[in-house]
Amino acid sequence: MSKVQARMGPAAMPTPATQPASARSRPIVSPPAIAAAVLLVLALLLPVVMPWIKTPVIIAACFGIAALGVSILIRAGQMSFGHAMFSCAAGYAVAFAARRWPWLDSTVLIALGTLVGAVSGLVIGAFVVRYRAIFFGMLNLALSMVLFAVLGKFFTLTGGTDGMRLARSTFFGMDLERAGFETALLVSVVALALGLGLLVRRYLNSVAGQALSAIKTNETRLEFLGISAYRVMLTGYVLSAALCGLSGAVFAITQGLVTPEMGYWIRSGEIVFISILGGVGHPVGAFLGAAIFEFVKVFAGAYMIGASHLVLGVVLIAMVFFAPRGISGLLTGARKGGQP
Amino acid sequence: MNIDIFMLAIMDGVSYASLLFLVALGMTLVFGVMRILNMAHGSLYAFGGYAAASIGLYMAAAGLPPAWSLAVLVLAAILVGTLLGAAMEMSLLRRIYDKEPMLQLLVTFAAFMIFEDLQRMIFGVQPYSYPAIVDYLGVVDVIGITYTRYQLFVLPGAAIVIFIALRSFLKYSRMGKQIVAVAHHREVSMAMGIDVKRICLFTFIVGSILGALGGALALPTTSWVPGSGAEMIVLSFAVVATAGLGQVEGALVAAILIGLARSFAVYLLPEIEVLVPYLIMVLVLLFKPEGLFSVAQARRV
Numbered sequence: 001m002s003k004v005q006a007r008m009g010p011a012a013m014p015t016p017a018t019q020p021a022s023a024r025s026r027p028i029v030s031p032p033a034i035a036a037a038v039l040l041v042l043a044l045l046l047p048v049v050m051p052w053i054k055t056p057v058i059i060a061a062c063f064g065i066a067a068l069g070v071s072i073l074i075r076a077g078q079m080s081f082g083h084a085m086f087s088c089a090a091g092y093a094v095a096f097a098a099r100r101w102p103w104l105d106s107t108v109l110i111a112l113g114t115l116v117g118a119v120s121g122l123v124i125g126a127f128v129v130r131y132r133a134i135f136f137g138m139l140n141l142a143l144s145m146v147l148f149a150v151l152g153k154f155f156t157l158t159g160g161t162d163g164m165r166l167a168r169s170t171f172f173g174m175d176l177e178r179a180g181f182e183t184a185l186l187v188s189v190v191a192l193a194l195g196l197g198l199l200v201r202r203y204l205n206s207v208a209g210q211a212l213s214a215i216k217t218n219e220t221r222l223e224f225l226g227i228s229a230y231r232v233m234l235t236g237y238v239l240s241a242a243l244c245g246l247s248g249a250v251f252a253i254t255q256g257l258v259t260p261e262m263g264y265w266i267r268s269g270e271i272v273f274i275s276i277l278g279g280v281g282h283p284v285g286a287f288l289g290a291a292i293f294e295f296v297k298v299f300a301g302a303y304m305i306g307a308s309h310l311v312l313g314v315v316l317i318a319m320v321f322f323a324p325r326g327i328s329g330l331l332t333g334a335r336k337g338g339q340p
Numbered sequence: 341m342n343i344d345i346f347m348l349a350i351m352d353g354v355s356y357a358s359l360l361f362l363v364a365l366g367m368t369l370v371f372g373v374m375r376i377l378n379m380a381h382g383s384l385y386a387f388g389g390y391a392a393a394s395i396g397l398y399m400a401a402a403g404l405p406p407a408w409s410l411a412v413l414v415l416a417a418i419l420v421g422t423l424l425g426a427a428m429e430m431s432l433l434r435r436i437y438d439k440e441p442m443l444q445l446l447v448t449f450a451a452f453m454i455f456e457d458l459q460r461m462i463f464g465v466q467p468y469s470y471p472a473i474v475d476y477l478g479v480v481d482v483i484g485i486t487y488t489r490y491q492l493f494v495l496p497g498a499a500i501v502i503f504i505a506l507r508s509f510l511k512y513s514r515m516g517k518q519i520v521a522v523a524h525h526r527e528v529s530m531a532m533g534i535d536v537k538r539i540c541l542f543t544f545i546v547g548s549i550l551g552a553l554g555g556a557l558a559l560p561t562t563s564w565v566p567g568s569g570a571e572m573i574v575l576s577f578a579v580v581a582t583a584g585l586g587q588v589e590g591a592l593v594a595a596i597l598i599g600l601a602r603s604f605a606v607y608l609l610p611e612i613e614v615l616v617p618y619l620i621m622v623l624v625l626l627f628k629p630e631g632l633f634s635v636a637q638a639r640r641v
């Protein structure tokens with residue numbers, strides 16, 4: 001931990017100094033932006049010092065992207081306990097495609113996974129989006145359990161619970177060996193995380209995004225404004241499913257293996273956990289949550305074998321009671337609704 | 341399909357539906373009174389089975405005749421339901437009654453994650469089985485089909501007895517009437533002098549015992565492995581949602597519907613067997629979002 005903080009220091013130091021210079025009313029360098037910058041620097045520099053941490057960072061970024069998707073829906077007051085199904089569906093799509101057409105580039109596979117996530121999100125969303133609260137959460141859970149059961153059952157096609165292996169494909173046309181492939185994957189997934197974070201921030205500030213938060217506060221009023229709550233929710237749902245699909249595709253390519261576990265309810269729960277831990281007020285929250293989650297898993301996992309979900313559950317309950325706005329909520333802090 | 345398979349499917353379906361009904365009844369009762377969907381309900385089912393197996397195997401080693409093992413199952417369920425239910429209500433649920441539904445769901449989900457790890461720590465991952473009562477009661481011939489007496493008589497019998505007992509309890513006893521009042525309107529019943537806190541605790545314990553009882557009674561015919569809790573949550577939710585949240589009578593019909601549909605699928609279309617309960621739920625929700633037996637009211641689902 002001390003090493004991590006030591007690295008954090010120089011990256012974070014200059015920024016607070018510049019803050020008083022910018023106008024108080026509209027700070028250019030807000031605490032979440034600093035957090036995002038620190039995360040970026042850490043994600044790109046830590047693997048230089050400790051090469052073994054490359055995979056955990058990629059996986060944390062994947063979890064962050066999935067949590068970013070789920071947090072879009074949490075902004076609308078709806079919590080999905082089954083979104084890992086989109087990661088899982090995308091992962092299997094990637095595995096099938098890579099097996100059928102081995103010459104496909106990794107970038108094409110990732111795009112394919114995202115597309116599969118979005119399309120299945122559209123199909124499932126068209127049904128699920130009509131429900132709220134308990135029904136929304138439970139229907140998502142039920143559908144994800146169906147996918148899990150089906151993947152495990154069709155052994156000849158999906159390899160059952162053993163899953164499917166996929167060989168390493170080219171990356172932007174380059175035939176890379178393992179280390180180089182992981183570096184390329186790391187850089188692109190971090191870039192994707194940044195780009196998607198900005199995109200989601202933009203979306204949340206747009207009319208569609210604001211309407212999404214209005215579903216939480218007062219859906220009837222939203223309808224009276226002439227905005228279709230169904231369409232608003234469906235847009236949010238497809239976007240969140242696409243993000244989960246992207247995350248699942250990158251995850252599958254990183255691991256070289258897809259299993260039904262990718263869509264198990266525990267995975268969905270972990271994604272929800274990350275969103276709540278990081279907070280849904282600002283997109284950086286998803287990645288903060290994912291970084292902490294992965295850090296705890298990698299560094300503290302040895303001390304709590306078999307108790308990891310117990311710890312997750314306890315932290316989750318503590319968050320609900322003491323910090324419902326998550327870490328990013330603490331960052332934006334006293335300025336109530338500080339971020340535009 | 342010949343008559344044998346038809347009869348077999350019906351008997352399978354009814355015995356399966358009985359278990360499903362017990363678990364779903366606990367879930368729907370808790371929801372009806374507290375407006376909280378307990379996602380940890382499946383854990384109570386799993387714990388019920390594990391506790392019954394542990395106690396039963398211990399007692400069997402101590403020389404308990406198999407005739408008594410049914411009592412062991414019931415006692416284990418009461419023990420688990422009371423302990424876990426009371427602990428959960430007092431430490432968690434009591435604090436979230438005034439929170440938004442999403443957070444309530446999240447808290448019970450967190451409880452589910454905690455229970456799932458606790459269960460692995462306490463009982464390990466090896467399968468448990470305790471078929472003493474099934475062997476003891478033996479089999480019976482029903483028009484040419486041999487079927488266990490336990491599944492044919494005990495399970496449906498237990499479901500019917502509990503259904504009638506619960507209905508008359510809610511209708512005629514003082515406590516039952518108070519529970520119905522709280523389910524109707526929390527604040528008003530509080531103003532009428534009902535101890536809502538006590539009612540909630542009691543209801544939650546009863547609901548938990550029902551969940552644990554479902555597990556304990558399911559144990560003799562299956563082998564108990566980790567993960568059975570998660571499956572039961574979604575299954576009993578499928579029953580509860582098909583019936584309409586909070587509907588006790590509806591849960592009985594929905595459980596039979598889903599139980600029969602599933603057992604027929606096992607014999608006719610084994611590929612889609614796991615899908616059947618959800619297909620029914622999705623179909624019902626598409627056309628009647630509030631469930632089959634809900635009375636129309638301003639409720640958002």
